[in-house]
Amino acid sequence: MHMHKYEKIWLIFGIGSLVFFLSTIGVSAFYLGNKPPSCLTTVNPDKVDQEKPFNQPGLHKVEGKDWDYELVFVASTFNYNPGEVKIPLGAKVKIIATTKDVIHGFEVAGTDINMMLEPGYVSEYTKTFNKTGEYLVVCNEYCGAGHHLMTSKIEVVK
Amino acid sequence: MVNTAAEKVKVDPRDAKLSMAHFFVAFAALAIGGLMGLLQTLVRSGKYELPGGIGYYEILTAHGVMMGLVLTTFFIMGFQYAAVCRTAGTPTNAARRTGWIGFWTMVVGTAMAATMILLNKATVLYTFYAPLQAHWIFYLGMTLVVVGSWIDGAAQIMTYIKWRRSNPGKPSPLLSFMAVVNTLLWIVATLGVAATVLFQLLPWSLGLVKTVNVLVSRTLFWYFGHPLVYFWLLPAYMCWYAIIPKIIGGKIFSDSLARMSFILFLIFSIPVGFHHQLMEPGIDSAWKFIQVILTFMVVIPSLMTAFSLFATFERYGRSKGAIGLFGWFKVLPWNDARFTVPFIGMASFIPAGAGGIVNASNQMDQVVHNTIWVTGHFHLTAATSVVLTFFGISYWLVPHLTGRKLTKAMNKLAIIQGWVWFICMVFMSGAMHFEGLLGAPRRSAFSTYGGAKQAVEWIPYQIAQAVGGSILFMGIILVLIIFINLAFFAPKGDEEFPVGEAENSQETVPMVFENWKLWLGITAILILFAYTVPFIDIIQNAPPGSKGFKTW
Numbered sequence: 001m002h003m004h005k006y007e008k009i010w011l012i013f014g015i016g017s018l019v020f021f022l023s024t025i026g027v028s029a030f031y032l033g034n035k036p037p038s039c040l041t042t043v044n045p046d047k048v049d050q051e052k053p054f055n056q057p058g059l060h061k062v063e064g065k066d067w068d069y070e071l072v073f074v075a076s077t078f079n080y081n082p083g084e085v086k087i088p089l090g091a092k093v094k095i096i097a098t099t100k101d102v103i104h105g106f107e108v109a110g111t112d113i114n115m116m117l118e119p120g121y122v123s124e125y126t127k128t129f130n131k132t133g134e135y136l137v138v139c140n141e142y143c144g145a146g147h148h149l150m151t152s153k154i155e156v157v158k
Numbered sequence: 159m160v161n162t163a164a165e166k167v168k169v170d171p172r173d174a175k176l177s178m179a180h181f182f183v184a185f186a187a188l189a190i191g192g193l194m195g196l197l198q199t200l201v202r203s204g205k206y207e208l209p210g211g212i213g214y215y216e217i218l219t220a221h222g223v224m225m226g227l228v229l230t231t232f233f234i235m236g237f238q239y240a241a242v243c244r245t246a247g248t249p250t251n252a253a254r255r256t257g258w259i260g261f262w263t264m265v266v267g268t269a270m271a272a273t274m275i276l277l278n279k280a281t282v283l284y285t286f287y288a289p290l291q292a293h294w295i296f297y298l299g300m301t302l303v304v305v306g307s308w309i310d311g312a313a314q315i316m317t318y319i320k321w322r323r324s325n326p327g328k329p330s331p332l333l334s335f336m337a338v339v340n341t342l343l344w345i346v347a348t349l350g351v352a353a354t355v356l357f358q359l360l361p362w363s364l365g366l367v368k369t370v371n372v373l374v375s376r377t378l379f380w381y382f383g384h385p386l387v388y389f390w391l392l393p394a395y396m397c398w399y400a401i402i403p404k405i406i407g408g409k410i411f412s413d414s415l416a417r418m419s420f421i422l423f424l425i426f427s428i429p430v431g432f433h434h435q436l437m438e439p440g441i442d443s444a445w446k447f448i449q450v451i452l453t454f455m456v457v458i459p460s461l462m463t464a465f466s467l468f469a470t471f472e473r474y475g476r477s478k479g480a481i482g483l484f485g486w487f488k489v490l491p492w493n494d495a496r497f498t499v500p501f502i503g504m505a506s507f508i509p510a511g512a513g514g515i516v517n518a519s520n521q522m523d524q525v526v527h528n529t530i531w532v533t534g535h536f537h538l539t540a541a542t543s544v545v546l547t548f549f550g551i552s553y554w555l556v557p558h559l560t561g562r563k564l565t566k567a568m569n570k571l572a573i574i575q576g577w578v579w580f581i582c583m584v585f586m587s588g589a590m591h592f593e594g595l596l597g598a599p600r601r602s603a604f605s606t607y608g609g610a611k612q613a614v615e616w617i618p619y620q621i622a623q624a625v626g627g628s629i630l631f632m633g634i635i636l637v638l639i640i641f642i643n644l645a646f647f648a649p650k651g652d653e654e655f656p657v658g659e660a661e662n663s664q665e666t667v668p669m670v671f672e673n674w675k676l677w678l679g680i681t682a683i684l685i686l687f688a689y690t691v692p693f694i695d696i697i698q699n700a701p702p703g704s705k706g707f708k709t710w
Contacts, residue, residue, distance in 0.1 A: 021515075028521055037439070039439050040440060077707070101704075101709075103287055107597065114525070118376075121701060134612075136611075138599050140599035141528055145281075148602045148603040151608060
């Protein structure tokens with residue numbers, strides 16, 4: 001099979017860029033630790049309210065871990081608990097979230113905090129909040145008629 | 159050498175009837191789905207409310223099902239059937255009958271699903287979202303659409319096999335080969351959605367089992383959900399590779415390379431569904447990354463395609479005496495709708511593909527996942543690149559099948575239609591991309607989120623989308639006018655079914671491309687590699703199942 005010289009150059013350039021690009025993502029993911037929010041922990045979706053840590057939604061200071069705070073969110077149609085939370089500036093926070101019923105999204109709009117909450121699974125993501133201000137939390141996965149009313153607020157304060 | 163007898167080759171009227179039957183359903187779906195799309199952009203602008211208690215998500219479900227499944231599947235099956243008949247010869251009566259059985263199965267399925275959506279018993283969007291539970295008739299209808307498309311595809315494969323039998327040792331006609339690759343891709347991909355509907359959603363919605371494993375259903379769905387977009391795209395590629403060169407009066411750059419790129423799409427489009435699930439719990443990030451790598455492999459055939467197409471254009475232009483680096487661009491037949499409309503689609507694929515690379519990248523996806531950026535992305539890929547190419551195909555294929563002519567007036571209207579589409583997408587898809595970067599979610603009715611500052615910033619973009627959506631709807635009306643004209647009212651005559659020839663006809667096409675055991679075998683191995691371990695993980699590590707919810 002014949003391949004034109006220019007096409008070979010074009011493909012070598014293209015595949016080379018691809019390798020470079022994928023290596024960048026790979027190094028970022030596995031060396032720098034920028035993995036997507038993934039967690040293999042499960043929970044019984046019918047008993048979320050009784051299980052730790054979801055029996056106490058909200059921000060909790062923790063000691064002796066790689067992060068300063070744990071922020072526990074419980075989603076249900078069409079509501080987040082807590083509905084509003086204040087985080088001190090510069091705090092390293094591990095967000096731990098799950099849903100009691102259907103699939104919900106957990107997106108802090110305008111940031112890279114973006115997770116799917118699926119019944120039976122715990123989703124986690126660690127983030128340092130370095131800028132003061134109000135952040136809107138929205139459900140970005142269709143969950144029913146009140147989907148667009150489902151919201152919470154994170155305020156980063158000094 | 160140009161075979162003048164072959165120029166006159168027509169699709170048999172009996173087969174033309176079957177293809178046209180598909181197109182009638184496809185364009186009816188376009189009309190209904192388009193209206194739903196218009197209403198959505200209006201609702202989301204915040205200036206309009208739906209009458210009679212109709213829910214936003216109900217019309218969103220109808221829009222997705224009509225456009226994403228009904229329009230595309232019917233159009234593709236009709237087009238591929240015609241392409242196989244044109245290039246591999248008239249099918250046997252048995253094959254034609256198979257085609258009709260497939261067609262009617264799909265029609266019955268579509269009617270069942272559509273009825274349940276209209277009754278608001280299936281407002282689960284076309285991606286299903288268990289544990290949201292639709293009426294079982296909706297799931298059964300969807301199953302019939304898929305099964306019908308398999309039967310329909312079998313009619314194409316039967317005709318292809320007939321050609322191979324009577325031409326031993328010869329490579330099959332390029333268009334037939336491409337149609338078969340796409341049908342095989344579709345069959346392998348739909349096994350996933352068939353499995354989740356038959357073994358999970360149907361028994362569960364009928365009450366035979368109490369709970370559903372949500373992550374298994376999602377994984378099976380996205381196993382199908384990504385190749386689905388290649389099933390849409392490959393017929394457009396068929397047009398760009400094998401038909402456009404003939405329309406402009408050029409040659410196919412390389413027959414063999416076209417076949418190779420189609421095979422690469424078959425192999426690399428399926429084992430990649432995890433890149434739709436990057437933000438989900440329950441799947442190990444290492445396996446997600448492996449599928450991200452496999453996802454990007456389709457960049458290679460895409461680059462090959464881009465090269466071939468522009469090589470064809472440039473060579474044609476230079477043969478017309480064009481000089482300079484881009485002089486050839488000017489001499490392309492811009493006043494021919496059969497070229498211009500698909501060309502706009504083709505050009506849109508450049509930014510669309512770049513957006514796709516963002517979506518499929520681990521960390522960048524965290525910023526755009528489930529934002530309206532994604533909606534903007536597939537309105538460039540599917541709703542512009544693919545659909546405009548489909549319109550461009552129908553502008554010569556419909557008159558060809560009905561024994562009519564594409565008149566000058568219709569040609570002009572078609573070109574206007576293409577540009578109207580382009581302008582509206584600049585507004586609509588452009589606004590969606592920018593709004594998504596600011597964090598606005600997709601699949602969402604109008605909301606101020608309690609007057610949040612961030613949500614206020616999104617509203618101007620939503621108004622721009624409504625402007626774009628309104629222009630787009632005018633574009634749909636133009637398409638329908640042209641389609642009805644070409645199907646019923648255009649003057650009688652002969653419209654050519656253009657089929658390009660390879661530039662170097664001496665070069666033999668390697669027969670290895672038609673070794674289906676080899677390619678399907680490699681596809682199966684890659685799928686097993688990408689899915690076996692994570693799938694065992696998902697099942698072994700499963701939380702208690704979910705009961706059904708109806709939250710609309």
